[in-house]
Amino acid sequence: MGGIGEERAVSIQSGTCVATALREAGMDVVTADITPDELSILESGDIDVFFIALHGKFGEDGQLQQIMEERGLVYTGSGPQASRVCFDKWECKKIFDSAGILTPPALQFVPGRTEKIAKKIAAIGDKFAVKPSRQGSSVGVTITSGIEETVKTAQRTFEIFGDCIIEKFIKGREITAAILCGQALPLIEVRSKNDFYDYKAKYEDNCTEYLFDTIEDTNLVKNIQRTALSAYRAAKCRHIARVDFMVDDKCPWALEINTIPGCTSHSLLPKAALRAGISMDKMVMKIVQSAVGNCRLSNCDSN
Numbered sequence: 216m217g218g219i220g221e222e223r224a225v226s227i228q229s230g231t232c233v234a235t236a237l238r239e240a241g242m243d244v245v246t247a248d249i250t251p252d253e254l255s256i257l258e259s260g261d262i263d264v265f266f267i268a269l270h271g272k273f274g275e276d277g278q279l280q281q282i283m284e285e286r287g288l289v290y291t292g293s294g295p296q297a298s299r300v301c302f303d304k305w306e307c308k309k310i311f312d313s314a315g316i317l318t319p320p321a322l323q324f325v326p327g328r329t330e331k332i333a334k335k336i337a338a339i340g341d342k343f344a345v346k347p348s349r350q351g352s353s354v355g356v357t358i359t360s361g362i363e364e365t366v367k368t369a370q371r372t373f374e375i376f377g378d379c380i381i382e383k384f385i386k387g388r389e390i391t392a393a394i395l396c397g398q399a400l401p402l403i404e405v406r407s408k409n410d411f412y413d414y415k416a417k418y419e420d421n422c423t424e425y426l427f428d429t430i431e432d433t434n435l436v437k438n439i440q441r442t443a444l445s446a447y448r449a450a451k452c453r454h455i456a457r458v459d460f461m462v463d464d465k466c467p468w469a470l471e472i473n474t475i476p477g478c479t480s481h482s483l484l485p486k487a488a489l490r491a492g493i494s495m496d497k498m499v500m501k502i503v504q505s506a507v508g509n510c511r512l513s514n515c516d517s518n
Contacts, residue, residue, distance in 0.1 A: 217248035220271025221354045229478040230268035232485075233499055236478075237266070240496040242503075249279070257286060264507050265290040266499070267475060275475045276302040276349060291506045293474040297451045301472040304348050305380050307450070311469050314449035316442055318469045319461070321382035323348075324369040332369075332381075333362050342384040345369050347376035358384060382470075387463035390430070392443035393476060393487040394456045395498065396505050399440035400487035404429040425483065427490055430462075439467045446472055454505050457484055 216230020217223055230246060237244045247256035251273055257265070265283065267290055273279055277299030283290045293301070300306045311318040322335050324345075336343070345368045347355040355376050359365040365381060372379040389405040406424040430436050443458035450456075450472055457476040460467040476484040478495075488498040 216246065216268045217250070218269045218271065218274045219250050220269075220273065220275075221350065222271035225477060225479065226268055226270045226274065228480075229270065229482070232478045232480070232482075232495070233266055233268050236495040236499045237503070240500045242500075249274075251278070254282070257283070257288060263289065264503055266503065266506075267292050268478060270475055270477065271350065271354070275473075289507055291502050292454050293450075293452045293456070297453070298474050301450050301452065301456075301474045302349055304346055304382075304471055305378070307471055308380075310450050310472075311446060314445055316446055316449070316469050317466060319344075319383040319385050321380045324373055324379050324381055326370065326373055329366055333366060336362050336365055336381060339381070340383040342386075344382045344384050345372050346380050346382060347372055348378035348380055350376060355379075385461035385463055385468045387461045387468075388429075390439060390460045390462050390467065391483050391487075392439055392458045392460065393484045394443060394447050394452075394458070395484070395488055395491075395493070396454060396501055397444070397447075398491075399444050400484075401427055401490040402430065402436060402439060403427060403483050403487055403490075405483070423481070425486055435462070435467070442467060442469060454502050455484065 216226045218226055234244045234246050245262065249256060249269065265288055267274060267279065269275060269279060275298060277295040280290065280298050281295040284295055300310060305323055308318050308321060320339050322339070324332065341360065343359050343365050345357045345359055345365060355372055357368050357372065359368045369379055369381055391403050391405060393400040404426045406426065408422045439460060446458050446469055447456050452472065452474055455476060457473040459470045461470060476482060478485055485495050485498060
């Protein structure tokens, strides 16, 4: 847990919650604040499996996973390629497109091409979400209206975070579909007091509502869960993931795949698992068992 990204504080919360749950399940647990310059924990010979609770840079973008692969270590979560692709919002959209999954139209922002970008923006819509390409927890996301404001926001986002995308804003209900070892968990509707489910709403605002069974149309529920599983499989994810949607009057729009969902008291994966009758300690053990091979991924995905 910990790491070097903007989500460091959240990662420490997630890691602490995971460690507590693993201990409650009877496991011997060692916690480590890991960075690219401090990898000594990976050299410990008495660790059977590494539970990755690192959000954002280095932990969720495939870098740490690649190091672990090269060292032959057993770890939880998706592999290097799936992690890298899902962490990059533009590359993730390509996965959605290739799998026939509906996703809001978007474009990559290219500095210095204001006129060309402006024309493309106008063709998308009139309200947008400007997002850093490689950040999580809604870090750096801004909702904008109008071409001029959107271009300025994208320029500012690029200067702070690097590559960014401009995505059509879909007005609707925020629905998240968590997946645990190939099982689609109950859907959660997120109702935030803010303009959208931003970082503050995720981790600081106790007024954010997390609601189950708000979609009366059972066919729509099944459609969202099927779509989430299709995205999970298309990206070659494993063990855990969370697919976020905006659902308008007509259909669900896939926004992104999170390969290391949060495990804090506010987090959606543990809430969804509990709704399915899977307590936190059982959830983390299911993930660990999948990682160490006690439950083959193929068999786990069929349960």
